[in-house]
Amino acid sequence: MISLESFLDNNGSHKLAAQQLFVTRQALYYRIQKIKNILGNDFLEPPKRLAVEFSVKAYRYLNKNRSL
Numbered sequence: 530m531i532s533l534e535s536f537l538d539n540n541g542s543h544k545l546a547a548q549q550l551f552v553t554r555q556a557l558y559y560r561i562q563k564i565k566n567i568l569g570n571d572f573l574e575p576p577k578r579l580a581v582e583f584s585v586k587a588y589r590y591l592n593k594n595r596s597l
Contacts, residue, residue: 532560534585541573 532550536557539545547557565572572581 532557533564533581534589536561536564537578537582537585 535546535549539549543554543557547554571577
């Protein structure tokens with residue numbers, strides 16, 4: 530969840546998201562590929578991206594008192 534959230538918050542920038550997560554870009558590419566396998570390759574298209582971002586933010590809001 531954190532990788533996806535960081536990737537979306539950085540407008541799909543692998544470089545910035547990797548820096549924020551303190552991982553290599555290759556590690557982030559691997560994580561994003563796993564996400565694509567689950568959500569589909571088009572998860573960054575506007576309608577799906579909006580739904581994914583909303584879901585991530587809603588999950589964070591509803592679970593803000595719980596640790597991940």
